[in-house]
Amino acid sequence: MAVDIQAEFKSFSTSETYVTEAAQMMINSIAEDNVGDLLTIVPDVTNGAPLAVVDQMDKVTKTDAGCGDNSIAKTVGGFQQKWNVKDLSVHVKWCWADFKSSFLAFGLSKGIRKADLTTADFGDFLESLGNNAITRDFGRIALMANGSAATVTGGGYFKDAGVDVADYNQIERGLSATLDYLSTITRFQKNFVHIPQNTITTRQNQFDGLNGTKKVSDIAFELEELAINFDPSHQICNHKMTQGFKRELRDAGAFPTDATRDMLVNGNTVTSINGYDTKSSKVYDRYTTADTSGIFAGAAAVDTHNPNFMLLTTKDNLLMGMDEQNAISDVEWFRDPIKDEVHFKCKYRADFKVANPDYLLSATSFDPAA
Secondary structure: OOOOHHHHHHHHHHOOOOOOOHHHOOOOOOOOOOHHHHOEEEOOOOOOOEEEEEOOOOOOOOOOOOOOOOOOOOOOOEEEEEOOOEEEEEEEEEEHHHOOOOHHHHHOOOHHHHHOOOOHHHHHHHHHHHHHHHHHHHHHHHHHOEOOOOEOOOOOOEOOOOOOHHHOOOOOEOHHHHHHHHOOOHHHHOOEEEOHHHHOOOHHHHHHHHHOOOOHHHHHHHHHHOOOOOOOOEEEEEHHHHHHHHHHHHHOOOOOOHHHHHHHHHOOOOOEEOOEEEEEEHHHHHHHHHHEOOEEEOOEEEOOOOOOOEEEEOHHHEEEEEOOOOHHHOOEEEEEOOOOEEEEEEEEEEEEEEOOHHHOEEEEOOOOOO
């Protein structure tokens, strides 16, 4: 007998018997980055603590000119920044009445205890939602926070509709905003490679274009060519860049190794591009697609801010500083018996820094030749 899908869904939406315990529910799974794979977490960071880079010296050896003062003057250069940790807070509250007419009503206790959402399985369920949200926010903040966040109307690159800039302005600069900032400093502009696909108008073409005249492997090679002052060991990029690399291999008909064949045939994740251990970020793609817009290429508005990126560096050069290693898992979960509300709270301090910008090679929308 054929199943009436529409009728089944209508029944589900109105039924009070489908869900009777937490074990019967699934939480929508969202692909997350392991921030510790992309960046180095630094605990016990204090506000104002310096991060200084001192330039190496060379060209101090000359032909011996004999007696007399034949010394030379050498300037010691460098770049200094300071940790600017910000206070971050999570505070979510629920009232039992919010759930009494929903499919989650099963979780409410009886009598006077019905207002206590911290009990048993239902409390564990809500606490799990809260913990997952904190972890998800931490990754997004590390990658995309911008203390000057503004919508397109306000002169920024976040969408006017559906975006609260308070979800992005928690710290001075995350990774993406740091790349934008470094591209404005003459000293570091030589460390950038232009991704021309980023200036294509539509989001889909920004990704499809990765298999165009300038491919992902070309971008990776250009970055490596810049690595003349240090030995990089860590490469990160957005998820779509690794997908573009897989398409590049497929379209070239290249199956040079078992690993490449396994990647294309069995769908294994790209773990290396151009010989460098590579970590990719789905979080970056998800939130740039959902929430950003408004950079400009000539007179045309580009659909997404800096949609593709690739970095070549060392992992200990990308730092997410915190006041305590486990701060984001240290939560309070309690009931207010006066207001019949339960509260979920967490507080921590954080900041993102590139320790040595000279050792960061970046492929972004910025064109150093422009």
